[in-house]
Amino acid sequence: MTQQHTTSLRLRLRYRFDHLVSGGTTALIGWLALACLAVVVPASTVLVWSDRSAPTTLSGRLTAVWVSVGQTLKIGGAVGSPIYVLASVSLALVALLFVSTLVSLITTGINRRIMSLRLGHSTVLETRHTVVLGWSDQVFPVIGELVAANANQRRSAIAVLAPQDKVWMETEISTRVGDSGRTRIVCRNGSTTDPIELCRVSPHTAKAVLVLPPTGDGGDAHVVKTLLALDAAVPGPGPGEAVAGRGQAVVVAAVRDSRNHVTARLAAGPAGHVLCVDDIVARLLVQTARQPGLSLVYSELLDFAGDEFYPVDAGDLVGRTFGEALLSFATSCAVGLLHGDGSVALNPDPGAVIGPADRIVVISRDDDTAVREDPARLASLVDEEAIASAGPRPAPAERLLLLGWNRRAPLVIEQLDQYVSPGTTLDVVALGEYAATHAARAVTAARSRLEVALHTGDITDPLTLAKLDVPSYDAVIVIGETEHAAPDAPGALLPAAPDPDPEGRADDRTLVTLLHLRAIGDAAQRELALTTEMSDDGNRLLAPARGGADFIVSGRLISLLMTQISESPYLAEVFEELFKAEGHEFHLKPAADYVRTGSEVSFATVVESARRRRACAVGYRLRARSATAPDHGVRINPDKRHRIRFSEDDWVIVLAES
Template identity: 55%
Template sequence: MAQRRTPFGDRARYWFDSTLARGAAALVGWMALLSLAVVVPASAVMVWTDPDAPPSLAERLAEVWRLTGETLRLGGATGTPLRAMLSVLLALVTLLYVSTLVGLITTALTERLTSLRRGRSTVLEQGHAVVLGWSEQVFTVVSELVAANVNQRGAAVVVLADRDKTVMEESLGTKVGSCGGTRLICRSGPTTDPAVLPLTSPATAGVVLVLPPDEPHADAEVVKTLLALRAALAGAKPRPPVVAAVRDDRYRLAACLAAGPDGVVLESDTVTARLIVQAARRPGISLVHRELLDFAGDEFYLISEPALTGRPFGEVLLSYSTTSVVGLMRGCTPLLNPPPTTPVAPDDLLVVITGDDDTARLDDCAESVEKAAVASRPPTPAPAERILLLGWNRRAPLVVDQLHRRARPGSAVDVVAEPGEATIREISEAEADSGNGENGGNGLSLALHHGDITRPETLRRLDVHSYDSVIVLGRDPAPGQPPDDPDNRTLVTLLLLRQLEEATGRELPVVTELIDDRNRALAPIGPGADVIISGKLIGLLMSQISQNRHLAAVFEELFSAEGAGVRLRPATDYLLPGSTTSFATVVAAARRRGECAIGYRDHADASTRPHYGVRINPPKRERRRWTAEDEVVVIGTD
């Protein structure tokens, strides 16, 4: 078989590529030949076409050489060969010096720009907020810090994470949007390296927030970051307050020790479980929590009011027209919803809900109370409840424990999960652990049903409409999977539940746990439904505490299982149905029951965005007609 002849063009290209592969010398040689091949003929044409060109051939060649030298900056001296060679030598030395100098300057500038793009320069700020770590919570934290700084000039938020600076800036710009007057600065590097943390100038920061990363060993990473921060701040006085979050309570003590005496460590899984249970028992409560925790509306503040010293707490409740008083801060101990006869001590701070720290102005509203509209019947007792728990994850035992603590006799919880998700042993351990609560032995029964909650036949076998509430939990993300992967299964389950609602024409009280806030818009649920975005809630809490670390004790009491928390009660427990009266009357009616009224939910607007009927801290002189379907938001106990 005859050998196929390689085309000349391919052979020439291969030879040319082979010479280039020999290094810089070959490249310089080819560039020189190419330049001469263009410049010399062009110079000759210019000389021979010049009407003033010299007549002799030697003079014309000398002119060609001069033009070539000027074009290539090689000198244009004519004369003896020695003179021409020395001219070329001097030109080459000059060219080498200039090109080397330009190369050095270009390299230095490139390295500096690369360093800046990588976020390796030290931040020189004062009183700024430092956010260490990267997770879905970072977008909530940064956006809330920006909202908190809307009235401050020169505010800055510095984010340090082991990610590319440009990628972080693009992600924050897309999800957070405009930062207004707050400057957003990103720096790249591991948060567990004490040599990297000084890039954020933590010693001059106003607060440092440590976020748990989206990975299986997040809590250990938080503890290491706190230890690195302590090493980076060694000798710094005063040290900035630190706010961190861990998932597992087993790491909370270690994180508290690493954070120091001024640090605050939140336990995200426990807080999330409490909020899930509260939403399951009273639909709409998650909307109230969101209104209380973000900086868009009214939030918690601690204020001093010497004029109220010595007055009973019950009178203080009606001493402000546009501020809701919910408790006292006595030393470092919060007293939420104390007895109405509790006097205000000289050093007490008032725990209030108001628009800003300067909007709480004394204005007695006692004359706006209409006693004739106050309901006199006793509150409706809570019946036994049946709850369906679809799915199982690391927070499920905490959910069961919270359900058990406040369960009424005869209550039941049915768990539906795949065999690999929950076992009889895990269910038994959760039941045994929950029996250690103060309401242990109250008769809450737990039952496990194996099945895939993403399959229609599994849900059809259940009489879902016989349950008072349905809780949907996503799986724990497996190693290597995206952190929001469990949301995919949750959305499928919600679609199947929505189909059951449409088939029967009956609405299901569903409480959904999601990881990514962006999936909230995709969830096939009714408007105003309870959706618990665990990372978003913890981010809101961290942002609130970062502005005043003393609020940590208030939130701990507010979200505890046994303390005074946020409750939604039927309006008929406080007012006569159909009465038109002021909100001050509601506050007085709640005071008679030992509660602090802070708002209401209008049933007529329960499906209207963005607040879904929830109104926190309305003016006490505001009058409206109260229906039997309306609800009152109070701070109280069960």
């Protein structure tokens, strides 16, 4: 039985038109000419026959129709001998073809240029700009901090290269970052691992290049390939080759896994700085867990909106001691020396002499607020009777709790063993066979100070947490569980499907755990000392925790460090020492160890007391304001003339070796 088509006339006409267009350019021109003649000739005939002044003879009217058709189709419509008419029409057709082709070429070129600009394939012609390679959630805090750092500059530019749509990137940055002020943000589409496409953002004329680690397990390999591509795109001994006689471009990259750190450093070359997310986060987790409030100190120092590290000229302090420099700045805190060879000495001996090539590293609101004062004038503010004479308190053994497990957990245990006092115990609660197996390896490793015990359990289960007696611990560390089962577990028929957002799921589990811990703390009427690791700063805002709680947000932390180093390369050495156990680092010490509590003292007195203990006092934290936003009781770089009344529960923030 034959099936009949019942399509409408519109569909049949559309089908025939599509078939006509598919016939090619020649057929399309021919049919277009016939269609024009089919319309123009009858219309011209009507015009001539309806014109009262038209010729009366048939030949005259036909001539008038020809003239009208020629003028309409821009082919002249000349009248004369057949040869004359043919030559006239030929010239008109040639002129028409030439003009049409020229217009087509111009239109095509303009459209191609517009599409090229829209796709982000053009080259950025900037100098002394900052290049950001890669796209992840870290790009927004990086650009935000760079905009803040460039706020006092007349002209600055940021060039972003990523395998994303240019318009989409610009829209996302505008939405998430907001007003960029005087800084121009230019986005380009391209692969960061292709040296040719890398040249679109002109890394050879940039003052700094930041390589962001993309999300996912293969992110570190991508960072290494990008660094190698950068080396190929910028010929020379390394990606930090001298730029246009203006010095070296600072190359700052980050990798997540500590096992890839050495490889990335080799790819970055001698002028590159590679941060290891795992190492830095693990060290800060340990430091903050033992000193609640320390995360607030680092947030203040790493954010361009607050007080930061600046090197200032020694001036008339050359030949004098570093101890004298401590009381030579009323509105800044001296914390170290930047030597002429680029090396940095944090918290040097108070008797160290400042050389002519040395610069003093200070914590200050801005580079122009580090104004020197007469040391004798500030020394007159020191109250000798208010300085505490008792020695430092011995660190007691502690009971610590680690909830969750990921690849950073062994580093946390290793760092804890370097910090804690002998006899300290750590209970680890991990979920799943994979976590338990890897935790067992870390737990059974030789430890000199720390005793570690492993417990298997789900940290999001309130029954598991209830059995732990959480309020009895001195500190609790909660880390994200990104690995719940081995991807190649024995006996599995198929490999486990990869989680598209493991860090997001880890944050979700952390939020649930914090909910239960808050309920436990409320029931025990006790404030738990919590230190929490998160990957997304947006999730930190949702966290059910007390005001001023300690959060180590890995993405934002690394972004802040990268931008600080890109603006001041010497800070790479400063942060390296701050984040290792054997170096000088920030501590929150009891205020009673430094000054007499209960009476007002000047901060100059605190600085002098810390100097006698070979430390640099940079601020304080008040217990009574620890739950009050936005500073939560933390005050960095107070005026030396500022007077404060400390209680037994307050802390002094010092830079010291231990």
